[in-house]
Amino acid sequence: MSKINQTPIEEPLALALDGRIPPAVFLLTGCVAVIGCNSLVLSPIAPEVSRSLDASVQGVMIASAAFGLGTAGSALFLTRHIDRLGAWRMLRLAFAALAAALGVSALAPVLAMLVAAQLVAGLAAGVALPAIYTNAATVAPAGRETETVGIVLTGWTLSLVAGVSLSAVLADILHWRAVFALVCLLAVGAFLILALNGRRDTPSDEPAMAPLAALRTPGLLPLLLACGAFMASFYGVYGYIGAHLAGALGKPVSANGLLTLVYGLGFGGAVLLDRPVQRLGAHNLLPFAFAFVAAIYLFMMWGAHSFGILLAVAFVWGLANHLGLNMLIVRLSGIAPGRRGAIMGLNSATTYIAAFVGTLGFGPVYAGLGLPAAAAMAALLTLVAALSAAR
The missing domain is CATH 1.20.1250.20 (MFS general substrate transporter like domains)
Incomplete structure (x- = not known):
């Protein structure tokens, strides 16, 4: 399968010459943080969600399981299109779907809708994470691949430290829906930056590789x-x-x-x-x-x-x-x-x-x-x- 060339429309020459970490790496870090927030915030606010939707805490956590199931499924069956369509394009599409799913999660009137929304969020995350790691390896300066990936991985730290800590506070002060609304806004912001960041993929004519x-x-x-x-x-x-x-x-x-x-x-x-x-x-x-x-x-x-x-x-x-x-x-x-x-x-x-x-x-x-x-x-x-x- 031919390799996709993922290049920006205008790549600053200085970055290529001095090996600095490109700004796109920090955008990818933020994308990881958004996905991590959604995957981690439900557990601390589950009691509030259960009271609001008149469901058990165990029932609420089905939504978390649905997220994980969707992530695994799409990672296995949909990410093959990253190599054919391009990692930046797939990342934009995934974040558009993620933002929509988070919006529905914030507005869900019943548990079934929250579960369904989190399943869609998982499908989006299962495409987004491999696309993020693919882009990180692509934009990394030569000889600094480990450092670049390490920066991207700190997005999980942001979600652990900020997401888990703030979710319970927001749920107490405002409402559990405010938690998903905030993560939705972050996803929308990430999508807009991705849409405007100038990086484009060169599509491949090769068929997408079968999952296994x-x-x-x-x-x-x-x-x-x-x-x-x-x-x-x-x-x-x-x-x-x-x-x-x-x-x-x-x-x-x-x-x-x-x-x-x-x-x-x-x-x-x-x-x-x-x-x-x-x-x-x-x-x-x-x-x-x-x-x-x-x-x-x-x-x-x-x-x-x-x-x-x-x-x-x-x-x-x-x-x-x-x-x-x-x-x-x-x-x-x-x-x-x-x-x-x-x-x-x-x-x-x-x-x-x-x-x-x-x-x-x-x-x-x-x-x-x-x-x-x-x-x-x-x-x-x-x-x-x-x-x-x-x-």
Whole structure:
């Protein structure tokens, strides 16, 4: 498949000459933050939504599951068109659909409409995220790919720190609908900037690659296995650490918010390490990054009964996860540039399937044996990721 040339109408020559990070990278960071906000805000406002729509909290969280299902589905079956139509064009279309879905979410009079709107939002996000990562790899200055992707990934930190923190405040002061209205406005703003940023794609006449055909790309399957094990371990522990703080340590709900904040600061702070990692070589360090995450889970298992230790672990956990995810995306995006959209789609699909499997699979382990056992299981999975990445 021929590679799509994604170039701006007017590319400043200075950026090409001095290797500076182009402004488009920060636009992509904002796009990640918008998607992250929508994926994270429903959980803290679920009680308010349930009261307003006369539904159970479990019923409200079906909307979150619908978002994840839509994201995985579109990442698997729609992102192949990124390579044919272009990543910037697909990103604009995805954000138009995302903004519309968020508007409907804010106005939904019944739970069924909220679920349907979040399903559409997931379909849009499943296309947008691979397009974002594809564009990040395309616009990155030569020799600064790891640093560029690292900046884009800080969008998740923005959504963690700002989205989760502000959503509950907005729901208390105004209404839960104000939360979705604000994220909708952010999505509209991102779409308008994307429409006016001057970057255009050169369409390809090649047919879109079948969803699973990209799996034949040499070296891809071990990296997708590593991605699945890495993400399943994260979501398996992250999904139950809040319950551990409340049940085993007797901490208030705010303690979970503090731990999430500390994790987000570690995740975002790791961007300072991306340039040294770039010099050392992301291709060589990925197995060691996963092994480092496995060691963190073992330390978490040892310190699970101390809130102070868990806070310290959360910071290092966020830092290590940033490095691992960054290196993984750089490795994946460099395997076959002409198939980058399809490969990034498979990465997103693997991520969201792993999130579902990890959350579901770790539940019985946590219920029966507690957080230390879940952390031990996560360590084993992350070692599998390290071994797979070493291949």
